[in-house]
Amino acid sequence: MNQNNQLQDEITKELLTIKQDIELKVPEFIRQGCLELKVDQISTQKKQDIIKCLGGIKYKQDKQFIPKLTECLLSHLLRMKKCSLQSTNINPTRPIYLGQLITITMFYYEDKIIKSYSILEELTKFINKQIHIYYEGIRDRLKLIKDKEQQLLNQLRNSQSNNDKQNETQQDVNFLKCYCHSQPGLYVQIKAKLNTSKVLQCKICSQNFHGFCLQINHDIQDFICPYCTLVMLNPQNKVIDQIVQSTFQQFLQFKNEKHFLFNCPVKHKGSQIEIRCLRIDGKDGLNEITWPDYGELQMNGVKLAEFKPLSINYSVKKRKDDSINITNHIKHNEQNRITLIEYKSNEELKKQFRIQHQCIYFIGIFSINQLNAKEFLLDIKQYHKNYLSIEDSFKLFKQECSTNKDVKIKSIKISLLCPITLQLINIPARGRFCNHLQCFDLENFITAIDDQRDKKIWKCPICKLKCFKFLIDDYQQVILELISENSLSNKEVEFNENGEISDLVLRELCNQRLKNQYQMNDRIKKQIKTD
Numbered sequence: 001m002n003q004n005n006q007l008q009d010e011i012t013k014e015l016l017t018i019k020q021d022i023e024l025k026v027p028e029f030i031r032q033g034c035l036e037l038k039v040d041q042i043s044t045q046k047k048q049d050i051i052k053c054l055g056g057i058k059y060k061q062d063k064q065f066i067p068k069l070t071e072c073l074l075s076h077l078l079r080m081k082k083c084s085l086q087s088t089n090i091n092p093t094r095p096i097y098l099g100q101l102i103t104i105t106m107f108y109y110e111d112k113i114i115k116s117y118s119i120l121e122e123l124t125k126f127i128n129k130q131i132h133i134y135y136e137g138i139r140d141r142l143k144l145i146k147d148k149e150q151q152l153l154n155q156l157r158n159s160q161s162n163n164d165k166q167n168e169t170q171q172d173v174n175f176l177k178c179y180c181h182s183q184p185g186l187y188v189q190i191k192a193k194l195n196t197s198k199v200l201q202c203k204i205c206s207q208n209f210h211g212f213c214l215q216i217n218h219d220i221q222d223f224i225c226p227y228c229t230l231v232m233l234n235p236q237n238k239v240i241d242q243i244v245q246s247t248f249q250q251f252l253q254f255k256n257e258k259h260f261l262f263n264c265p266v267k268h269k270g271s272q273i274e275i276r277c278l279r280i281d282g283k284d285g286l287n288e289i290t291w292p293d294y295g296e297l298q299m300n301g302v303k304l305a306e307f308k309p310l311s312i313n314y315s316v317k318k319r320k321d322d323s324i325n326i327t328n329h330i331k332h333n334e335q336n337r338i339t340l341i342e343y344k345s346n347e348e349l350k351k352q353f354r355i356q357h358q359c360i361y362f363i364g365i366f367s368i369n370q371l372n373a374k375e376f377l378l379d380i381k382q383y384h385k386n387y388l389s390i391e392d393s394f395k396l397f398k399q400e401c402s403t404n405k406d407v408k409i410k411s412i413k414i415s416l417l418c419p420i421t422l423q424l425i426n427i428p429a430r431g432r433f434c435n436h437l438q439c440f441d442l443e444n445f446i447t448a449i450d451d452q453r454d455k456k457i458w459k460c461p462i463c464k465l466k467c468f469k470f471l472i473d474d475y476q477q478v479i480l481e482l483i484s485e486n487s488l489s490n491k492e493v494e495f496n497e498n499g500e501i502s503d504l505v506l507r508e509l510c511n512q513r514l515k516n517q518y519q520m521n522d523r524i525k526k527q528i529k530t531d
């Protein structure tokens with residue numbers, strides 16, 4: 001425990017030094033901003049109004065304006081910051097981790113007074129920008145703090161799990177990617193609630209997440225975590241690399257900007273760069289790109305997108321959001337800055353528009369390869385992992401028979417027609433999470449999705465589960481090939497309770513083909529052994 005305290009002290013001390021340093025610089029930032037924004041050029045009357053509005057007293061000479069403005073604006077901003085921090089558990093004089101320090105040092109500019117004079121808003125934004133530049137200048141120091149925070153987090157986790165029961169430790173480790181571990185101290189704060197929370201396990205990465213943390217109370221059959229969802233969202237835009245590690249981000253009442261600073265290595269030149277964002281709102285936000293209802297996205301100071309809320313009266317309940325391609329705005333081998341802003345709204349606006357506020361978002365930046373339908377199909381077909389072997393397919397049939405034991409089914413019938421085109425299937429496939437034997441034609445499926453004009457929805461046409469990883473069924477492939485080679489007219493295939501094909505002609509052909517194939521495989525295996 002002593003060790004933890006010492007580490008926390010070190011972190012706090014370093015944070016306080018930075019905090020004081022920034023506080024000393026802010027008046028200078030205001031003066032710089034005044035110069036840059038040519039504040040001096042506004043009318044004398046307006047100058048007086050602004051000072052009055054900020055609670056300052058009348059001044060006599062024009063040259064007193066800027067010092068006066070600096071003084072009044074600063075005390076106003078500090079007052080507003082104090083107010084906004086009241087509803088949080090942040091102590092403005094003693095930040096305990098880096099995230100808190102940033103919250104404490106940045107200024108909030110969405111209050112009425114600042115909003116009523118665009119020059120004040122610009123000025124506040126300018127100060128915030130300077131503070132950011134300052135932070136960028138001390139990246140190495142910040143990295144050291146981050147490392148220490150991580151160390152502290154690990155130590156806390158260790159000491160905690162030593163105290164807790166063994167199985168609880170086990171649980172904890174499986175939740176490391178969950179929101180509760182995304183901010184130092186948060187896990188401990190909400191631990192009591194987590195103990196009773198529903199547990200969701202990601203079908204792709206097998207990591208556990210708390211229903212409580214993701215605001216999900218209902219059972220989800222095909223739960224896919226935010227990390228995997230962001231990567232898999234549109235498999236045709238195949239992720240090659242993560243440029244910025246995906247993270248949870250929450251807009252707070254007083255800090256409605258999120259900044260991402262990153263370098264994009266030259267090796268990504270030529271590939272597309274995309275930013276993706278999910279809203280954690282317990283609804284379908286986890287399944288699709290959702291940007292803030294009301295806000296904007298900037299990159300290197302250029303507004304790339306504006307998010308406008310839908311009218312309450314509008315019949316469409318959800319805006320169709322998509323990932324944002326930032327390729328043309330990337331500076332390679334230079335620092336890039338992405339700013340996501342959630343505009344403030346008031347009760348009046350909320351009555352008219354669908355606006356959700358202060359939600360948690362999950363954001364990542366990726367380099368991707370845009371594949372057309374043909375390339376995507378080839379991409380799937382080239383990987384061994386995308387095939388279900390004949391043996392595994394047999395197992396699946398057996399399973400299907402045994403799970404239906406009570407009903408005592410004599411046979412299973414499977415249509416060989418694609419549910420999309422009603423033509424004979426060419427490449428029989430299912431989604432990775434599908435629980436049915438029935439296949440669709442992979443090429444038809446991909447073409448159908450490729451033809452969707454707006455956002456593409458990757459769901460199995462048969463069971464409607466998420467479908468962006470596929471399994472091509474080797475067994476059904478063989479059957480389909482035999483039908484075509486022998487010009488048979490079968491449109492479906494029936495299997496008896498032993499998993500054998502009922503149709504005698506087809507069964508004979510199939511047995512022959514499989515025997516040949518196994519012999520071939522055996523020969524190959526023997527060759528490998530003797531070599």
Ligand SMILES: [Zn+2]
Nearest residue numbers: 178180210213
């Ligand atoms: Zn959690």
Ligand SMILES: [Zn+2]
Nearest residue numbers: 202205225228
């Ligand atoms: Zn996952």
Ligand SMILES: [Zn+2]
Nearest residue numbers: 434460462463
């Ligand atoms: Zn399915």
